[in-house]
Amino acid sequence: MSVTIYDVAREANVSMATVSRVVNGNQNVKPATRKKVLECIERLGYRPNAVARGLASKKTTTVGVIVPDISKSYYAELSRGIADIATMYEYNIILSNSDKRPIREVELLEDHLGKQVDGIIFMSDSLTDEIKKEMGTANVPIVLAGTLDANTNLPTVNIDHEQAAYEAVKKLIDNGHKRIAHVAGPMSRDINKFCKKVGYERALQEAGIPLREEYFIETDNTYDDAYDKWKKLASLDEMPTSIFAGNDEIAVGIMNGIRDDGYSIPDDFEVICFQHTLLSRVVRPQLTTIVVPLYDLGAVSMRLLTKLMNGEEVDDTNVVLPYRMEERQSTK
Amino acid sequence: MSVTIYDVAREANVSMATVSRVVNGNQNVKPATRKKVLECIERLGYRPNAVARGLASKKTTTVGVIVPDISKSYYAELSRGIADIATMYEYNIILSNSDKRPIREVELLEDHLGKQVDGIIFMSDSLTDEIKKEMGTANVPIVLAGTLDANTNLPTVNIDHEQAAYEAVKKLIDNGHKRIAHVAGPMSRDINKFCKKVGYERALQEAGIPLREEYFIETDNTYDDAYDKWKKLASLDEMPTSIFAGNDEIAVGIMNGIRDDGYSIPDDFEVICFQHTLLSRVVRPQLTTIVVPLYDLGAVSMRLLTKLMNGEEVDDTNVVLPYRMEERQSTK
DNA sequence: TTGAAAGCGCTAACAT
């Protein structure tokens, strides 16, 4: 079949061990032998079998990435950050979509572990007890990226969503608004429920503005749903004068609703949101946003994972990355 | 360390062969034995080692996916199609970004082959001789997804971009336009150079409209570049009256340029483009587009690959998928 | 229906 290390050894009149040393860049090889071996490798078209290597060395230089849906640009961007750092440290990535389904998440974890990945980066809306239990059986490090970790002590990488939401709403308050709606993503996502919403409420309370149930709208995170939900807000006796949206896709849905009703932004309504995609910059008016460093979340997660896989001591395994606000045209 | 097939065998008082049969669903096992083995597997928390299995069976149930940039929604969407079919056939995916760099593409192919993937799905702008040569050394099937294949006979999955471009431009012509610009993606991408541009030219020629050099604009496929390039068109003595854009991101750049110059769409300019993202639907006016079935391109590629990996006879390895035009507000 | 045994292609002591 295909050429093995043994074929190369025979061809070069050395042992497999020597070929192995050459392939792995071990210095204990006489330059002349190295040259000879390299020539045979080239001539025979030898390509080391990583599976055999993995079995023998118990390391696959592969990490698992479990993501809700790679077709969402949020995760696509994050994954690119993961991939670049993985490449830098010579790891491959096995990428799987969970669609946030707990059963599937457990299956995938099991599956990746069976494939002997050296580590895993996990993303989800919320961690079930089952998945936590499954993670407990893993013998390789796991890092949660952009995923809240309630009462486990798994390594995580995040931004301070609560504070970011607070600042976003604070900006609206500072601009004089008292009627501020929050059009959120699904509450099944912990970050929405325990961070963004909480930050929104904290800002209002701090300003002495009472919370109004009718100003809180939950969406399924899609443009279309957000567009529809605008009607709810529009039908209120007392409409809000500004909107804090969970992300830019939601914000654009709301914006188009506002616009189609003949109102204008930022004159009639001010809008602010978390920025996940290009959308924020290309719609008109451009959206004022909290810029989420998605690429960095991925990159830092992977970097953290490499340390963990190396058995390095990590002082703080709960990394919090900075974010920034970008003021554009949807606020004054 | 971790529990192996041998541990299970001992615990269940059977041979490894029997455990292997149970794990692999082989029918030649007495139900009682199967039950006993299954219990031990459960009790010991045995998890089959896919690396060992891969070495022994010479199949890894893993396919390689080499993509220019997963953070682009074009490829993210396509990859999701690949992933879903892969899951259906119980394959894992190793996903790598090439950034379209030929050297990197060759490295990645080599790398994936070394990992003993059972097949590869490859995406790129253009195939260099080196990559074709490298592909020749592969002992597993390779499918090109959304990637033009000049004079090789690799399996491919595509839509008829030339015809689609022709129809898009034809629509503009039918709407009475004679001054039609083509704002294209980079010509380094074969599909742009040999399909979309050619379809544009064919439509014009067929209508007896002479090609004008100044109406052909190349961009780097980004919103920002397209936005800048609008100025070129705007500065012409005789501006075009309609634009055929390579994709929606380019189209939105052009649209915003048009709009910022105080013109209106579709009254002053009509715009049509290929649809790669959500953008087409959420901008106002919504864009008339050629809808590219990205998910299906991925799914069909993976389905084709499974057949090839199974050694099935495939009558036609150059699949051409249908597309459709969606008329929205950027044309009359 | 079950077991024994020979690899799969490599790494990693241990020798020399």
Place this chain on the structure above:
DNA sequence: ATGTTAGCGCTTTCAA
């Protein structure tokens, strides 16, 4: 600096 020799954990004949 190089070779010898066990495995790594599984699948897969071949026997029984």
